[in-house]
Amino acid sequence: xxxxxxxxxxxxxxxxxxxxxxxxxxxxxxxxxxxxxxxxxxxxxxxxxxxxxxxxxxxxxxxxxxxxxxxxxxxxxxxxxxxxxxxxxxxxxxxxxxxxxxxxxxxxxxxxxxxxxxxxxxxxxxxxxxxxxxxxxxxxxxxxxxxxxxxxxxxxxxxxxxxxxxxxxxxxxxxxxxxxxxxxxxxxxxxxxxxxxxxxxxxxxxxxxxxxxxxxxxxxxxxxxxxxxxxxxxxxxxxxxxxxxxxxxxxxxxxxxx
Amino acid sequence: xxxxxxxxxxxxxxxxxxxxxxxxxxxxxxxxxxxxxxxxxxxxxxxxxxxxxxxxxxxxxxxxxxxxxxxxxxxxxxxxxxxxxxxxxxxxxxxxxxxxxxxxxxxxxxxxxxxxxxxxxxxxxxxxxxxxxxxxxxxxxxxxxxxxxxxxxxxxxxxxxxxxxxxxxxxxxxxxxxxxxxxxxxxxxxxxxxxxxxxxxxxxxxxxxxxxxxxxxxxxxxxxxxxxxxxxxxxxxxxxxxxxxxxxxxxxxxxxxx
DNA sequence: CGCTCCCTTGACGACTTTCAATGATCGTGG
DNA sequence: CCACGATCATTGAAAGTCGTCAAGGGAGCG
Numbered sequence: 001x002x003x004x005x006x007x008x009x010x011x012x013x014x015x016x017x018x019x020x021x022x023x024x025x026x027x028x029x030x031x032x033x034x035x036x037x038x039x040x041x042x043x044x045x046x047x048x049x050x051x052x053x054x055x056x057x058x059x060x061x062x063x064x065x066x067x068x069x070x071x072x073x074x075x076x077x078x079x080x081x082x083x084x085x086x087x088x089x090x091x092x093x094x095x096x097x098x099x100x101x102x103x104x105x106x107x108x109x110x111x112x113x114x115x116x117x118x119x120x121x122x123x124x125x126x127x128x129x130x131x132x133x134x135x136x137x138x139x140x141x142x143x144x145x146x147x148x149x150x151x152x153x154x155x156x157x158x159x160x161x162x163x164x165x166x167x168x169x170x171x172x173x174x175x176x177x178x179x180x181x182x183x184x185x186x187x188x189x190x191x192x193x194x195x196x197x198x199x200x201x202x203x204x205x206x207x208x209x210x211x212x213x214x215x216x217x218x219x220x221x222x223x224x225x226x227x228x229x230x231x232x233x234x235x236x237x238x239x240x241x242x243x244x245x246x247x248x249x250x251x252x253x254x255x256x257x258x
Numbered sequence: 259x260x261x262x263x264x265x266x267x268x269x270x271x272x273x274x275x276x277x278x279x280x281x282x283x284x285x286x287x288x289x290x291x292x293x294x295x296x297x298x299x300x301x302x303x304x305x306x307x308x309x310x311x312x313x314x315x316x317x318x319x320x321x322x323x324x325x326x327x328x329x330x331x332x333x334x335x336x337x338x339x340x341x342x343x344x345x346x347x348x349x350x351x352x353x354x355x356x357x358x359x360x361x362x363x364x365x366x367x368x369x370x371x372x373x374x375x376x377x378x379x380x381x382x383x384x385x386x387x388x389x390x391x392x393x394x395x396x397x398x399x400x401x402x403x404x405x406x407x408x409x410x411x412x413x414x415x416x417x418x419x420x421x422x423x424x425x426x427x428x429x430x431x432x433x434x435x436x437x438x439x440x441x442x443x444x445x446x447x448x449x450x451x452x453x454x455x456x457x458x459x460x461x462x463x464x465x466x467x468x469x470x471x472x473x474x475x476x477x478x479x480x481x482x483x484x485x486x487x488x489x490x491x492x493x494x495x496x497x498x499x500x501x502x503x504x505x506x507x508x509x510x511x512x513x514x515x516x
Numbered sequence: 517c518g519c520t521c522c523c524t525t526g527a528c529g530a531c532t533t534t535c536a537a538t539g540a541t542c543g544t545g546g
Numbered sequence: 547c548c549a550c551g552a553t554c555a556t557t558g559a560a561a562g563t564c565g566t567c568a569a570g571g572g573a574g575c576g
Contacts, residue, residue: 007308030512056324073563074434093391097295098426098430101515104380106430106433107564108426108429108430116270118427119419119422119424120419120426121419122416122419123415123416123419124419124423128279128426130422131270150408152410153411153412154407156415157380157381157411157414157415157418158380158381159417160415160416160422161377161378161379161380161381161382162381164377164378164418164421164422164425165378165382165386166364167422167425167426167429168356168386168425170364170429171366171425171429172364172429173430173474174429174432174433175364175474176476177435177476177477177532177533178563179563179564183557185527202369209521209522209523210522210523210524211522211523214434215433217433218432218433218434218435219435219564219565221522221523221563221566222523222524222525222564222565222566223563223564224378225523225524225525226524226525226564229525230526241523241572243374243525257359257481304532408574419532435564436531437531439533445571466556467553467555468554468555468556469554470553475531477533478532478533478534479554479555480534480555480556480557481531481532481533481556483556484532484556487556487557497542499541499554500555501554505571
């Protein structure tokens with residue numbers, strides 16, 4: 001199932017946004033790839049910031065060895081797989097899910113360009129969650145030996161701590177236990193993530209299904225839909241399916257924390 | 259308000275459990291303290307595992323400089339305070355809370371002996387949460403400069419990642435959105451934490467108030483109470499206030515995941 | 517063009533919250 | 547050591563919310 005979208009907005013600025021049905025091109029000149037990847041790694045949330053000279057070269061070589069393309073709906077890594085690399089997300093988006101014993105999956109988070117995939121795993125030989133592409137997605141591959149670098153260690157601590165803080169934010173959201181507040185928080189959060197990446201905070205397309213949002217928020221997809229309808233009735237947003245338009249972001253924020 | 263309990267079970271094995279109304283004694287011989295603290299640091303979840311020789315000495319000196327005693331109900335660090343140390347919890351217990359703008363607090367987690375306090379903060383100059391003692395509590399103090407050590411960096415990554423994984427577990431629990439399941443998961447989790455520390459998994463005293471549990475789980479304290487009553491009626495546990503007895507832990511686990 | 521998957525909406529039932537009042541426990545001060 | 551007060555825990559009844567089940571509509575893919 002490839003449901004990549006014409007208006008796909010989850011694309012790293014500076015990279016061409018891929019049109020519908022466009023498959024990932026494996027061969028770009030390594031020169032360009034190098035520049036792009038280097039660039040990507042210095043964006044917020046990206047890996048090395050205090051790296052220099054020979055270290056950088058070594059790091060970049062490792063990273064560039066393979067950029068994995070993943071099609072919409074495909075699995076990047078599966079829970080339980082042996083872990084031997086981290087990834088940085090260059091373009092596209094992923095969901096992190098926990099595969100439960102009963103066969104259902106529970107969505108634990110969403111990742112956008114610039115995110116590092118695998119931050120919960122250090123010290124673990126095995127992936128603890130499954131990562132699935134929400135749309136056609138490009139990643140950089142960071143072999144674990146490269147991570148041994150001391151300068152990277154420092155960077156890694158910062159990244160993992162940052163992720164941990166954002167998980168506490170998620171806890172705050174989930175513990176509110178009020179459907180409309182959870183949904184509003186989610187929408188505001190998505191808006192912020194898009195804005196961080198140079199996209200519109202007021203007008204975007206959610207790359208994930210309502211079922212995924214519902215799973216993430218601990219609700220049913222019907223409730224998510226109903227809640228969004230209610231918000232639309234109050235004029236706080238407009239929507240058509242996963243296309244969201246927020247006329248007044250501050251109003252939405254105020255209403256959320258009312 | 260000092261509500262330390264005669265049957266206080268949240269005490270590091272090998273340390274004398276303090277009797278009711280016992281205040282923390284500041285002066286134990288530093289020799290003993292050294293041995294204890296050294297010991298503490300090598301327990302699971304504790305800081306350095308790959309440290310040796312001169313490094314250890316330097317580290318231990320830093321850690322031992324001040325062991326902060328905190329009385330039940332007192333604040334260890336407040337959200338927004340400048341951060342210049344981590345702590346390891348030696349005896350007692352803490353709650354991590356987020357102070358909301360409206361004056362309410364939301365409980366984000368509980369910490370028991372062996373835990374490192376401040377894992378979400380690296381890269382942040384400021385504490386992002388408030389830590390409050392649930393009972394009279396002893397801590398080791400780890401100045402940030404000590405953390406600069408490369409061997410410790412590695413250890414720190416492992417610890418933060420571990421905490422991150424446990425936060426994902428929390429997400430799974432919260433997203434279930436079924437009161438009794440949340441409470442059961444919480445009880446089983448507490449049981450496991452006590453067992454890890456050499457205490458009974460079947461019979462324990464919860465150090466936190468029902469209001470704290472409710473805040474943590476995103477429920478009302480009345481609902482927590484009612485749910486526990488229901489579990490008691492089904493014979494899955496006995497309780498009197500915060501004293502919990504679990505006759506058949508496996509039965510409780512099975513029922514939780516039914 | 518038809519299928520499948522996803523989103524939307526309705527109605528009913530179960531559960532949680534809310535509001536309120538009582539009972540228990542702990543800490544304090546006499 | 548006892549008694550009092552404050553905080554915390556328990557229980558009841560009513561109201562609101564969300565989950566469940568069901569059916570219809572829409573968009574994309576083969």
